[in-house]
Amino acid sequence: MGNYTEEINRRRTFAIISHPDAGKTTLTEKFLLYGGAINLAGSVKGKATARHAVSDWMEIEKERGISVTSSVLQFEYDGYCINILDTPGHQDFSEDTYRTLMAADSAVMVIDASKGVEAQTRKLFKVCGMRGIPIFTFINKMDRDARDTFELLDDIEKELGIATCPVNWPIGSGKAFQGVYDREKKCVIAYSDTEKGTKEGKATEVTVEDEANLRKLLGDEAADKLLGEIELLDGASAEFDLEMVRAGQLTPVCFGSALTNFGVEIFLKHFLNMTTTPLPRKADIGMIEPTEQEFSAFVFKIQANMNKAHRDRVAFMRICSGKFDANMEVRHVQGNKVMRLSQPQQIMADERKILSEAYAGDIIGVFDPGIFSIGDTICMPKDKFQYEGIPTFAPEHFARVRQMDTMKRKQFVKGIEQIAQEGAIQIFQEYNTGMEEIIVGVVGVLQFDVLKYRLENEYNVEIRLENLPYEHIRWIANKEEVDLAKLTGTSDMKKVKDMKGNPLLLFVNSWSIGMTLDRNKGLVLTEFSRN
Numbered sequence: 001m002g003n004y005t006e007e008i009n010r011r012r013t014f015a016i017i018s019h020p021d022a023g024k025t026t027l028t029e030k031f032l033l034y035g036g037a038i039n040l041a042g043s044v045k046g047k048a049t050a051r052h053a054v055s056d057w058m059e060i061e062k063e064r065g066i067s068v069t070s071s072v073l074q075f076e077y078d079g080y081c082i083n084i085l086d087t088p089g090h091q092d093f094s095e096d097t098y099r100t101l102m103a104a105d106s107a108v109m110v111i112d113a114s115k116g117v118e119a120q121t122r123k124l125f126k127v128c129g130m131r132g133i134p135i136f137t138f139i140n141k142m143d144r145d146a147r148d149t150f151e152l153l154d155d156i157e158k159e160l161g162i163a164t165c166p167v168n169w170p171i172g173s174g175k176a177f178q179g180v181y182d183r184e185k186k187c188v189i190a191y192s193d194t195e196k197g198t199k200e201g202k203a204t205e206v207t208v209e210d211e212a213n214l215r216k217l218l219g220d221e222a223a224d225k226l227l228g229e230i231e232l233l234d235g236a237s238a239e240f241d242l243e244m245v246r247a248g249q250l251t252p253v254c255f256g257s258a259l260t261n262f263g264v265e266i267f268l269k270h271f272l273n274m275t276t277t278p279l280p281r282k283a284d285i286g287m288i289e290p291t292e293q294e295f296s297a298f299v300f301k302i303q304a305n306m307n308k309a310h311r312d313r314v315a316f317m318r319i320c321s322g323k324f325d326a327n328m329e330v331r332h333v334q335g336n337k338v339m340r341l342s343q344p345q346q347i348m349a350d351e352r353k354i355l356s357e358a359y360a361g362d363i364i365g366v367f368d369p370g371i372f373s374i375g376d377t378i379c380m381p382k383d384k385f386q387y388e389g390i391p392t393f394a395p396e397h398f399a400r401v402r403q404m405d406t407m408k409r410k411q412f413v414k415g416i417e418q419i420a421q422e423g424a425i426q427i428f429q430e431y432n433t434g435m436e437e438i439i440v441g442v443v444g445v446l447q448f449d450v451l452k453y454r455l456e457n458e459y460n461v462e463i464r465l466e467n468l469p470y471e472h473i474r475w476i477a478n479k480e481e482v483d484l485a486k487l488t489g490t491s492d493m494k495k496v497k498d499m500k501g502n503p504l505l506l507f508v509n510s511w512s513i514g515m516t517l518d519r520n521k522g523l524v525l526t527e528f529s530r531n
């Protein structure tokens with residue numbers, strides 16, 4: 001519908017997932033370099049010092065020199081309009097990191113070639129897997145000594161349960177890294193040291209059929225190894241199948257070195273070629289196609305106190321269909337209100353740009369006077385449909401909250417409830433009592449500090465957190481059929497309820513989960529809860 005089809009179809013919106021230090025920031029910077037979004041890649045989001053300058057949204061970020069919040073980077077490349085959803089890179093990521101994945105249409109997975117699949121990648125992958133979005137793998141740091149290539153692919157397949165299909169193949173690693181073999185073109189693209197840190201220069205390409213030149217380029221030993229590996233590879237690896245890639249069952253794999261800028265543009269080109277235009281989204285009236293419906297969006301993240309002086313909140317929305325125009329009236333479905341969105345803006349790493357229009361696939365931030373909740377739908381005034389909610393993800397760290405000054409009970413409850421509503425923390429109560437005892441659950445431990453800091457600074461309430469040993473949480477999927485009082489678990493299991501009164505179980509280890517399931521036949525437990 002309308003003339004915005006072309007704009008929507010050139011959009012590609014993806015998130016980058018990786019374990020800290022795998023090279024996500026470096027890769028993003030190199031992407032931006034190709035897109036010409038900035039002159040100097042390093043200025044986007046450098047290390048500690050630059051990061052301080054970039055975001056002063058929360059004191060805590062400054063103190064620790066890390067980025068708690070995430071932002072969206074948009075750039076143009078080869079006719080595409082690309083949105084990269086940046087996720088907090090530090091180990092202490094939060095539930096927001098997961099929610100950001102809900103707004104992406106595909107994911108780029110960066111893996112350190114010397115390490116393989118690491119803990120955080122595993123967690124983020126799980127969420128991508130749940131959504132069935134395409135995942136593209138970049139195995140980074142080939143300029144350092146890497147693990148065996150077959151072993152790395154095997155690791156991805158076994159650890160993550162996704163088939164791999166190498167788009168190219170590395171020739172050596174570390175000091176012996178010579179470039180990659182392009183499987184489609186059947187040629188070697190040689191790595192040259194002189195290209196370091198600059199745009200990828202014109203690489204030397206030699207076809208494998210031209211064996212004499214291949215040997216001259218690589219040396220006999222590397223050439224023999226490569227020819228042997230190609231043979232093995234062609235016999236053993238999964239056939240390339242775009243349908244499977246799109247369904248998130250097969251991941252195309254590229255090798256390179258983000259730091260020295262080898263293989264980045266090759267990867268970007270392959271990625272853009274294979275990834276999808278903005279995906280349709282599920283709503284209560286069926287799937288909404290991006291180009292067939294007028295404007296609609298959903299809120300996937302709420303960022304409080306971006307400007308402390310105003311106590312403001314910004315709601316981040318993913319546009320799912322049509323075109324957004326800053327002057328138009330929209331309906332906030334959950335609030336049942338027709339309104340204009342205030343100060344629509346694009347949030348970049350170091351700037352906020354007020355925007356007048358945006359299209360399906362784009363992410364916008366709008367001023368939130370405290371009316372939006374995560375998962376809310378915004379659409380045209382005449383429409384009333386709702387997008388499927390965003391799941392609540394399982395926290396992995398728990399603490400009991402003790403209030404220091406019991407006279408401030410009201411502020412305390414208000415503060416903690418508001419912070420929970422924004423989705424920074426989850427709060428639980430003993431299943432058979434009220435708000436007397438509150439247990440806080442977080443995805444990343446940094447959120448404990450954020451909670452303490454915000455309660456003190458915004459609500460003037462001092463708290464003490466007492467860590468609890470629980471590491472696993474499970475919602476009861478068939479709660480109507482289960483009598484919580486009668487449920488028998490292990491002695492270290494705790495019964496609690498969430499803000500909506502849903503029963504939950506906390507466990508110290510996964511063994512207890514198994515025991516509890518064994519002891520209560522018919523009990524169904526889940527790791528996610530749909531709002």
Ligand code: G4P
Pocket residue numbers: 018019020021022023024025026027047089140141142143144256257258259260
């Ligand atoms: P992250 O966002 O995933 O956490 O990783 P980031 O890009 O910040 O990279 C982590 C470290 O790894 C950085 O080094 C970075 O320079 C380095 N790195 C990234 N890609 C490559 C690569 O392809 N090869 C090599 N050899 N190193 C790479 P650092 O010492 O922590 O920071 P810096 O002082 O170099 O900025």
